[in-house]
Amino acid sequence: MGVTASVADTARPAGRNVPRRALRPGRGRPASRGADPASIGGLSVMETPTHSTVHLSDWQKSYFAITSGTCTPGQKADEYRAKILRIQYAWANSEISQVCAANLFKKYAEKYSAIIDSDNIETGLNNYAENILTLAKCQQNDSDKWQSALTTDNVFELKCVQERMQAGKNVQSSQMAPADACVLADKGVSASATPGLPKLSICSSAGETELCVGSAKHASRGPNLMEHPSSSKSLQCSVPPVTKTSDTLPASSASLNEQVHTGFQTTPLFGSKEATSSSSLQMSSNCRDGQNLSLSNQSAIPAWSTSSGKRKAFYGLADEGSTVIPSLAPCQASISTETSSFSGNKNRNEESGVPGFRTAKEQLWVDQQKKYQNLPQRTPVSSYGGVKKSLGAGRSRGPFGKFVPPVPKQDGNENGGAQCKPHAGGPTDPLLPVDERLKNIEPKMVELIMHEIMDHGPPVNWDDIAGVEFAKATIKEIVVWPMLRPDIFTGLRGPPKGILLFGPPGTGKTLIGKCIACQSGATFFSISASSLTSKWVGEGEKMVRALFAVARCQQPAVIFIDEIDSLLSQRGDGEHESSRRIKTEFLVQLDGATTSSEDRILVVGATNRPQEIDEAARRRLVKRLYIPLPEASARRQIVTRLMSKEHCSLNEEEIELIVKKSNGFSGADMTQLCREASLGPIRSLQSMDIATIMPDQVRPIAFLDFESAFRTVRPSVSSKDLELYETWNQTFGCGR
Ligand SMILES: Nc1ncnc2c1ncn2[C@@H]1O[C@H](COP(=O)(O)OP(=O)(O)OP(=O)(O)O)[C@@H](O)[C@H]1O
Ligand SMILES: [Mg+2]
Incomplete structure (x- = not known):
């Protein structure tokens, strides 16, 4: 070139x-x-x-x-x-x-x-370290493929190592290193002050050539990294044997170590004189060596080629321990301080007890590591702290969500769990006994189901659900109370095993499901039917089995299946085999749950297409509750509750007018109407004001905003659809 x-x-x-x-x-x-x-x-x-x-x-x-x-x-x-x-x-x-x-x-x-x-x-x-980190991540896969041919055995046979060993002996015979010697390895490497290997890591004094670790060749004839693409190999190859002797590190070496981190000398670009004179451009100790070292190393040495192990130490992979030879670990960590400078910076600062500079990303990574270490190792975590995906709707557990073992709660406050064996370590822990009922279930599926347990989320109260008084009372009666007092709700009073909530879209069926989750005190599984049918083709029925098995171990339990029509639709000739199997399994499981009077598992299905549900399934969902469009009182409740949180100037009459005009609106439509109206005051601002106006200068929401909102928000349920629901309710519903 x-x-x-x-x-x-x-x-x-x-x-x-x-x-x-x-x-x-x-x-x-x-x-x-x-x-x-x-x-x-x-x-x-x-x-x-x-x-x-x-x-x-x-x-x-x-x-x-x-x-x-x-x-x-x-x-x-x-x-x-x-x-x-x-x-x-x-x-x-x-x-x-x-x-x-x-x-x-x-x-x-x-x-x-x-x-x-x-x-x-x-x-x-400072932020450039972030870019480097990103780059490094991108390169990780490719560079991981590279493997050095050098081993701990053959490295001693290398001529350059032999030479340096000899040179080391000579220097050691003089009993002390020059005062201004410069050590170019760090912790692991500098431990080489053992007889036979000492000067592998110690350079001649300033004015002489400065050495890279293991780059004996450079010492003897002046460094020329451009001529020696293998220099990165020698950097790596020298590490293992040196590490072996790390416990013999003399104090002098230890003190010299400090220099390693602070200098840029690992990249000798020039002959001896130039190297000395160019020290000013070596971004020395007081620099933010995190970034600088990275820059300089990337420019002077093909730093990423030095070893994949460096990168592993750099990232602290979760599975690192299993892949890294223990004796190499310190070296990898130490080398990474040269190539992956911010990690070196961190190490140095942590060693010295001084809080060091970290980028935000570094800090996040460290925090995540700490956090993760304190948690049971249940969820497999990807190399970069990502989290394995789970299926279905209930993703709210998050990466570090509370672990809930698939066993009944056994303390005195909770019911129905006495018959289960403890399984506190999770289904994949081989050391702990597995519940009998989970014996034939694939652990992987148990794991997936466990992710579907909804154990937190925004709390929903019964008061948050406007109207539907009959449905709410029925649910309290057949779900909440029996869960709270199983001793009273026995025999004929025993709770049903299945409930169906049906009605037009946006009337609060899912909201009711969330409310049951919050209020019942049961373990709440929230699974969308489509996740069982679409994601688990061929395995759907196994998933259904696993779901009920885990629920049995977690009693009292509620299994909420949103859009249940897609799971239990009418069986027909053109039906796919796998969906037929899922459906059959579901019916079997529902029956199985019914046969044992001890079991406290309730299936709550929600649908806005009740007419599509298979008749066999319909029979098993014994309580079919119609969740209709909100009546006037419910609509008023929704408007009042939403407006109470806003700056609003509506009076009673105006609210009544809104309620009247919104006849035929669903709960979701009402919410949308209020959202639209709340934008009215903002829209009435001049566009230039928006940047400077104070929040309290925005005028209150007024009736005129609702009037204009009515022009854009329309009811989403047609009267024809409504008739279908009414008819179905009269035929199959359990309402009065
Ligand atoms: N009865 C209600 N009381 C208060 N808010 C409601 C009510 N019904 C609906 N909403 C509002 O509408 C939103 C949507 O409700 P939800 O998702 O429960 O409807 P859904 O019946 O499940 O609809 P779909 O059949 O389309 O799934 C809720 O988050 C809530 O803001
Ligand atoms: Mg819904």
Whole structure:
């Protein structure tokens, strides 16, 4: 690669892989070789080669973009990295001298110091660590495939290691390391001050060559990473044997360790003199080495190629322990401090007891790890803290939701669980006894069902449900009270096993289901029928079986199935085999639940298509409660309750008018009407006011807002549909 191309690249937006040659012809520039280093990056340097192919306008564009403040810190950092890379290439190709390269590096370090050292999160590079993290995540899969051929056994046979071992012996024989020696490994690696291996990690003094860990070759003939793509291998290969001796770390090494983290010396780019003189561009100890090290390492060393283990240590994967050789772990952690600088920063600070700099993302990760460690290891957590998906509607348990074992509650306050064996460790814990009733159920399904238990969510009271007094009273009678007093509700008074809530859409059927969940004190499973039928093709009936099995272990239990018509629709010839099997299994289970008078499992189904429910299922859902459109009183209740939370100027008469005008509206329609009206005061503002107006300056919601809301909100249930519900209710419903 010629410097020409490098310089041309410098003028392009960083990070874009536009073919270099594609740029030049378009611009009609001569494709001459040998750039003028003096013009690389627009900096004046000591050497002035003969050719210059930098297009001035390109350079100016780039330069002004970076310095004008229109670039983000991330873009600036990209630009910086790109420039460093260009210089390295030029130097590696002998197109500029080391002195020239050193000077260029120095200039760039000075030029970019404002963004590198800045604490300002908007103009500095603090947030750049986030970008690196993202990049690293993206690269993880690919780079994980790479495996070093070096092992702990063959690494000692490497010539470079042998040389360094010998050199180490020599130095050790002089009894002490030079005072200004620089250790370039950290904790694990620097433990190598054991006889035979000591100087693997200790450099010669300043002025001499500085070493990378394991890069003995560099020590002997001057570092040239560009010439030695294998240097990253040697970095890695030297680690295991050194680690073995970590417990023999002498104090001197330990103190030297501190230098490891603070310097940039792990990236020797120049010959000895240049290395020393260029220390200023090595972003030394007081820099925010998290970012800087990352930048510099990425530019100088193919850092990501050093090992996948580094990345594992970097992320602290949940399954790391199972895949990482224990003896390697400290080394991986230590190496990651070099390549994954923010983790190094963290380690260092934690070791020294000083709270260290962390990006928000880092902190979140640490917090999640801590949180997760304190919880039972039930839910498999993905490598990055993601959570395995569960099926169905009840996702409210969340990633760290409370663990509810599939056993009856056994303390004195709860009922019906005495016959179950304890299963506190969860279905997948091999050490704990499994409930007899779960023996034939796949643990994976038990696990999935457990996710469907709704044990929290916004509380819903009976008062929140306007109207439907008969349905509410019936539900209290057959659900809540028997759950609370099973001793009274026995024999003929025993609760039914199935309830069907049917009625037009938006009348509060799901709301009632949530209310039962909150008020009954039972374990509440909320499963949408479609999740059983669509997600679990072929396994749906097993899921149904598992559902009832787990519910039996969790008594008293309520299984709420929303849109139950899709699960229990009429059986017919064109029906899919799998859905037929699910339906059959469901009916069997409903019967099974019915046969045991001890069982306290209630199935509550909700539908707005009751006519589609299979007759066998209909029979089993013995209480079929019509949830009609809200009457005038219920509509008034909804409006009053919603408006009581808002700034509103409605008087009684106006509310009555609204109630009258909303005849035929469902509960959901009423809610929508109120939402629409509440936007009226905002709409009446001038658009320019919205940015500056104070909340208390917004006028109250008035009747005129409802009047305009009535123009856009219409009833969602047609009178024809209503007739169908009425007819079905008269035929099959249990209402009065
Ligand atoms: N009786 C009611 N009292 C108060 N609010 C209600 C009532 N009915 C409906 N709503 C409002 O309408 C919203 C939708 O209600 P819900 O989801 O329970 O209807 P649904 O009967 O289940 O409808 P669908 O048959 O379409 O599933 C509720 O969140 C609530 O805000
Ligand atoms: Mg619903």
